[in-house]
Amino acid sequence: MTRTADRSWGLMVVPLLGALATQGCYQGASGSEDMPGEGGDDLPGESDGDDPDGPSGPPPAASESSPGLRLLTQREFHNAVRDLLGVSLDRELIPREALVDGHGHIAQAQGVGLDEVDRYYELGLAAAEQAVLQMQPGCDLNTPACAASVAEQLLPRIFREPGPVERTERYLSILEEPDAGESVSERLATLIATATASPHFLYRRELGDERVEGYVRWLTDYEIASRLSFLVWQSGPDEALLDAAAAGQLRDPEVRAQHLTRMLADDRARAGQVGFALDWLGTAMGGTIDDKDPEVLEGTSAELARRAEHSLERTIEDVLFDGAKTFMGLLDTDRYWVDESLAALLDLPPAGESLEARELDPLVRRGLLMHPAVLAAHTKESGASPFSVGEFIYENVLCEKIAPPLEIPEFDPGQLEGETLREQLEELTADAACQACHARIGPPGFAFLSFDPIGRHLAADGEGRPFDTSGTVPVGEGTVSFDSAAELSSALATHDNTARCVAKRLFRWTYGYFEGGDDESYVQQLQAQAISSGAELEVLLSTIVRSDPFAQVRLGG
Amino acid sequence: MLRRHMLQQMGLWALGAPVLLHSRRSAAVGETPRRVVVIFSPNGPQHTKGPTQADGSEFDFQLHPWWSPLTRHKERGVFFRGVHQAGVPFGENSEYGHRSGTVGALTATTTGSDSNQATGPSIDQFIGQQLQASGVVTPKRSLLWSLHDNASAFYEAAGQRATPVSNPYEALADIAPAFGGDSDALRAMLTRKHFALDHMATDCASLRSELDGAGREMLDFHCANIESLEASVKASLDGGLAACQMPEDSIISLPEDADWTGREARDAAMAAYTELMALAFTCDVTRVIGLSFGSGAARFSIPESYGVPSSGQVDSGDSGPQMHAWTHQSGNNPDTMLALEIFYNWFSEKVAAILDKLQNTPDVDGRPLLDTTLVLWTSEFGSGGPHTNANTPVMLFGDSEGEIVTGRQFEIIDGPREEKALPVHNLFVSMIHHMGLTDIDTFGNAGQGPLEWLYG
Secondary structure, three states: OOOOHHHOOOOOOOOOOOOOOOOOOOOOOOOOOOOOOOOOOOOOOOOOOOOOOOOOOOOOOHHHOEOOEEEOOHHHHHHHHHHHHOOOOOHHHOOOOOOEOOEOOOHHHOOOOHHHHHHHHHHHHHHHHHHHHHOOOOOOOOOHHHHHHHHHHHHHHHHOOOOOHHHHHHHHHHHOOOOOOOOHHHHHHHHHHHHHOOHHHHEEEOOOOEEEEOOEEEOOHHHHHHHHHHHHHOOOOOHHHHHHHHOOOOOOHHHHHHHHHHHHOOOHHHHHHHHHHHHHHOOOOOOOHHHOOHHHHOOOOOOHHHHHHHHHHHHHHHHHHHOOOEOHHHHOOOEEEEOHHHHHHOOOOOOOOOOEEEEOOOOOOOOHHHOHHHHHHHOOOOOOOHHHHHHHHHHHHOOOOOOOOOOOOOOOHHHHOOOOHHHHHHHHOOOHHHHHHHHHHHHHHHOOOOEOOOOOEOOOOOOOOOOOOOEEEEEOOEEEEEOOHHHHHHHHHOOHHHHHHHHHHHHHHHHOOOOOHHHHHHHHHHHHHHHHHOOEHHHHHHHHHHOHHHHEEEEOO | OHHHHHHHHOOOEEOOEEHHHHOOOOOOOOOOOOEEEEEEEOOOOOOOOOOEOOOOOOOOOOEOHHHHHHHHHHHHEEEEEOOOOOOOOOOOOOOOHHHHHHHHHHHOOOOOOOOOOOOOOOHHHHHHHHHHHOOOOOOOOOEEEEOOOOOOOOEEEOOEEOOOEOOHHHHHHHHHHHHOOOOHHHHHHHHHHHHHHHHHHHHHHHHHOOOOHHHHHHHHHHHHHHHHHHHHHHHHHHOOOOOOOOOOOOOOOOOOOOOOOOHHHHHHHHHHHHHHHHHHHHOOOOOEEEEEOOOOOOOOOOOHHHOOOOEOOOOOOOOEOOHHHHHOOOOOOHHHHHHHHHHHHHHHHHHHHHHHHHHHOEOOOOOEHHHHEEEEEEEOOOEOOOOEOOOOOEEEEOOOOOOOOOOEEEEOOOOOHHHHHHHHHHHHHHHHHHOOOOOOOOEOOEOOOOOHHHHO
16 A cells, blocks of 8 residues: 555644745735635635525635634643633743744634643642642542542533533542542642643634534634633633623623623733734744853843743833833833843943833834834844844735745855845845845845844944934835834834734734734734824724634635 | 653662663574664755766776765765765656655655655664564664764654754763663663553554544554554564664763763763664664664754854855855855865764774674664765756665675666666565565555666
8 A cells, every 4th residue: 555645644834825835025014915824715605605504605714714613722721720720831842833924823724733732630649749749628638429529520620611411420430540559639730731732722622513604613602701801811711701601791892801801901911912012022933042152141140931931021011001001012112121131231321120110212222022022922042133034024024925035045155245234135136026026125134234133232343333223115015114123113113004914914913814804804903003003902802802803703615 | 851750750860871771681692683774864965976986897896075975985885976866856847846845755655746755754763663564673663873962863753753862961861771680770760761651552453442543544544653652662572683782881981961962062972872883783672773863954064073064145045164155056156066075074984983883892693783783875866956966975884794796886877767776665665574574565656676686
């Protein structure tokens, strides 16, 4: 028998940039022209299929629909375990989601490999053993009745729905076996670890139960509860949401909106919304401060990476919950929360051991694109990374698409001696074929030449020459001109295309796939709200949560 | 960290080593297992056409000086010259740089776009999966070690990168449970885990039954991995095949908290992985091991004592005494050739040391491990500067118990890329056949059958 190797494990890769067989950049700068995936020639609902019960037409493309399962991201797993068991795992040990074009929430690209199966179980067991030690149930956990009552309360929270009785009973049987000499409380820990490593916990099930039209179905109330809690908190639903689901209330947009208001006031919302902001800022797309070369890190704290991460997260919270309360504000904030090591790195007035707010020098720094933890994810280990930074801004911040590079010509740095790096790189990419993309990624990247890979501001290059950070970049139908990265960031913070991008990314974040033709009017509505509100957090979340699609799922091929 | 922590909790890890490895297992009955080692190095060479000198013939050839440390294993090797990497797209200007180079090297597939993901598993993972599917269940389906935090050339499945271990102590803790049949605590842990996996498998099957399309494919992968781990845990509980014993002296020369992915630990890391490889094979912990010197585009560096000069800034923005920068430097710069020679001498010496170890370690039947082991070493590029996949260095060591005629070079000088890539696809099939999986005749996105030339 002959088997074809690359089909044996059956996973599909999300089709990306399907049209990108030849050189050149996507020219589409606004609207939906830059959607990845295979365009919507065969949209669900357009065919007049004979079967009134079955979906009509071919299923939507895999990248433009949901597989019905949403694997928990690293942060979601961490937060959900924390909220269920009161144990905070080391996040770095938790499997990290795969990124698709800088998006961490594309459901279809995720998978649980062999090592991950093992790690989810071991992490769950470590958390469960600690949780069992901390539990004060008011009865003896080494008696089967006590352990069973704890398990019966926990299982519906872990699985985010009551689930079938048989499943609960099967899980409760773990308290009776295996007979490997362990105590009942140890078996309770095994039960919890089994549940948190079960596909019923690791995936949010978004399959729905009732057809709306075509491939669109209504979600169950419990599925809506999870969608809401993971959108707002990046964690599982609390008792109040599960109660509302049990009462069948969550198809009502007003009830969802009431829960949203309640949930946004909870501290868990801060961590949840930081997650989306970090996805947009692409902090998982590259290395961290720890990966930089020793000469770059010289004189900095050994803890700089962790401290910078805290600084970034605290500053995002500040913008989204205490300051502008808009996502656009992330590009325009005039203050960072810093501790002593960050303050020293960034030439800000001294700060103490814990984070404090410090005003930025408006001529040097504005918004979070030049925060050390953001720049570190888009720069090499040393030196300058203008094209990488430019590509990040164009693709992630503005949702535009850049083609992969052509073959790189051999480059002898000696041949352009005396010129600045920018002059050399501009000469190297002067060809029209190169300029199709480099006119877009070059200028925003060069604006950041005056920052090193961990965000230090540099007055001049190695030869003592000042940096030329000015430029003009095409955005949408027009152009944006700037003299510095701070100016560029301010301009992007008020640009309609940035707001459009936030809306698009929030769609993908919420639904787990790239918008397709059928989502066009919905995304446009969201974009209009983003433009008029400056991408205000509460306005956008409220629009999404109240919409019908929030209670639905588009399943596909 | 996680696995060492687990063993520590059970009192089975002390002073940087598992305490349970000292138990001696009984010798196995039956055939000596076949094994495979797959090694990937980043960036590719530059300014060469492969690991052999020009003007040689099939049997009469010299290794290029960069690969000279392998001369002592030349008679057990097959060296490919002028081949094109498997899997990459065959159009002009369509190689997509490091992305397709890294993706294609071991999977023989291409992304066809910049999605940065392979469309199939890498050869090591595939062999591990297929062996297990054929009923050969070892305590570890395969092992993957890396000198960096990731191993971007290794894939478990389409779009699913495999997760490597990048600290030798973690690698040791990872395989330790396979030895521990005599420890009550470990048996209890494995029994609980097996039991838990059984419930997870039930849950997975139940959820899978609700799905079709992409969701079902996601769960096919997940459920298969639950079942695979369950089988491996059972194999650990049942005990291994071979006689094996932990060496008296520690096989790891630096402490647990050393910077294991940093340049100064590279020699110690490779020495440890080489020892672990022999241990894992003689104890039949696994039959498949992957080893990643670094991921695509890695700014790979080696200890300062090797004297790699520091590169000035190149077009990619890199600089410093690291490999990626030097592959982007002009070949007219004598320092470029010096730096790349130091890197390739280092890689070659490490591969040669692995071959030494496999040659000098007796298998259960007393013969050298190398008799039953094939070792593949390849890279992401033929030429790292312009990112081309032509003239990719590919080397195979071991003769598969005399089936493969070694001490030869395979040379393709002319011909289209497709023709130059096909032998590499066939070579992968030969590796699959070496493992006894002779009903599989293709691997990756092209080609059919094994590389007949190998067999003389």
